Amino acid sequence: MSKIQIPYINLSAQWEEEKSFLLPVINDVFSSGQFIGGDAIEEFESNISSLCNSKYSVALNSGTDSLVCGLIALGVKRGDEVITPPNSFVASTSSIVHIGAKPIFVDVLDDQNIDPIKIEEAITHKTKAIMPVHLTGRIANMTELMKISRKYNIPIIEDAAQSIGSKYKGKFSGTFGEVGCFSAHPLKNLNACGDAGFLITDNFEIWKKIRKLRNHGFEKRNVVDEFGYVSRMDTLQASILNLRLKKLENVINKRRRNAEIYFEALKKLPILLPFEKPHEFNSYHTFVIQTDKRDQLKDFLFQNGIETAIHYPVPIHLQPASSYLRYKKGSFKNTEAQANKILTLPIHQFLENSDINFINDKIIEFFKL
Numbered sequence: 001m002s003k004i005q006i007p008y009i010n011l012s013a014q015w016e017e018e019k020s021f022l023l024p025v026i027n028d029v030f031s032s033g034q035f036i037g038g039d040a041i042e043e044f045e046s047n048i049s050s051l052c053n054s055k056y057s058v059a060l061n062s063g064t065d066s067l068v069c070g071l072i073a074l075g076v077k078r079g080d081e082v083i084t085p086p087n088s089f090v091a092s093t094s095s096i097v098h099i100g101a102k103p104i105f106v107d108v109l110d111d112q113n114i115d116p117i118k119i120e121e122a123i124t125h126k127t128k129a130i131m132p133v134h135l136t137g138r139i140a141n142m143t144e145l146m147k148i149s150r151k152y153n154i155p156i157i158e159d160a161a162q163s164i165g166s167k168y169k170g171k172f173s174g175t176f177g178e179v180g181c182f183s184a185h186p187l188k189n190l191n192a193c194g195d196a197g198f199l200i201t202d203n204f205e206i207w208k209k210i211r212k213l214r215n216h217g218f219e220k221r222n223v224v225d226e227f228g229y230v231s232r233m234d235t236l237q238a239s240i241l242n243l244r245l246k247k248l249e250n251v252i253n254k255r256r257r258n259a260e261i262y263f264e265a266l267k268k269l270p271i272l273l274p275f276e277k278p279h280e281f282n283s284y285h286t287f288v289i290q291t292d293k294r295d296q297l298k299d300f301l302f303q304n305g306i307e308t309a310i311h312y313p314v315p316i317h318l319q320p321a322s323s324y325l326r327y328k329k330g331s332f333k334n335t336e337a338q339a340n341k342i343l344t345l346p347i348h349q350f351l352e353n354s355d356i357n358f359i360n361d362k363i364i365e366f367f368k369l
């Protein structure tokens, strides 16, 4: 059994780095007794709006709930169809299912993002929203997607859970569609110490509706004109995220530098690397390579103490929960081929250059065997 020397993620290193200034913040929240709502939430929402360049933002309790609330606010209802890719984390699809709508899957391109040409083929009179997923922190082709949205008058809800701080043609992730939905799950680049998420929009009515939905539907105290949910971000999480937001730029820059080291060393190998296009600014939530020898490479790296991951080994249309949708193996050629080739390498901000060099050396060694 190999001992992991380079973990895929390192939350203990983050705690060591941050505890001297996180502990007083945690202490403040506990001594104030304010665990729900309050200044920290408003400060977080204002920080997010300035960071992403959006008019409004709503702090919520998860990325999944931001998708559910976003879909409801767009007026998507039981029986409607929502177009989305099948190669995401299950929450993109489950949010559609939970409001009674039907996910309509559309295959992806080499960059793992939804194929705009195939979207047009999937549109019907029941299509009420398009949900691209900016997988790995790389934004989907929003130029083409916005053209389709305007042509058919179908709103876009961006699953931007993995892409805080990413840009496409200089515009921030989450600001293209009607709503942008984000996760602050502990494994994300901007991470809470538990579940948390948020949503951005420029639409005042959507903002108002989601603020109500997250708090039982209360319009004002004791008055509910529409039943809602409990989907508030904890004050404690908002306080932690406000501190971590100050470091986000550094986190993203470090991940980008790590990516550069990978690109330089691995560019001549028979691997598909996630090279950044000139109009992209990727935040590298994950660094995913594609190779036909994925399983052997994963084992070899593990034997050498390097932990990797696969995002995601089973496409959503092939999950048992999707059987009622009647998709089959072979329905989405690229998604299924990628599921056997993708490998996520460590890219987190606590890696030393020597760690990435070691990983590169081992990958080069593997391809020489």
Ligand SMILES: Cc1ncc(COP(=O)(O)O)c(C=O)c1O
Residues within 6 Å of the ligand: 062, 063, 064, 065, 088, 089, 091, 092, 133, 159, 161, 162, 182, 183, 184, 185, 195, 196, 197
């Ligand atoms: C693409 C994508 N969508 C949605 C989610 C759901 O976010 P959360 O775990 O905060 O509910 C995630 C989180 O893992 C995700 O990666």
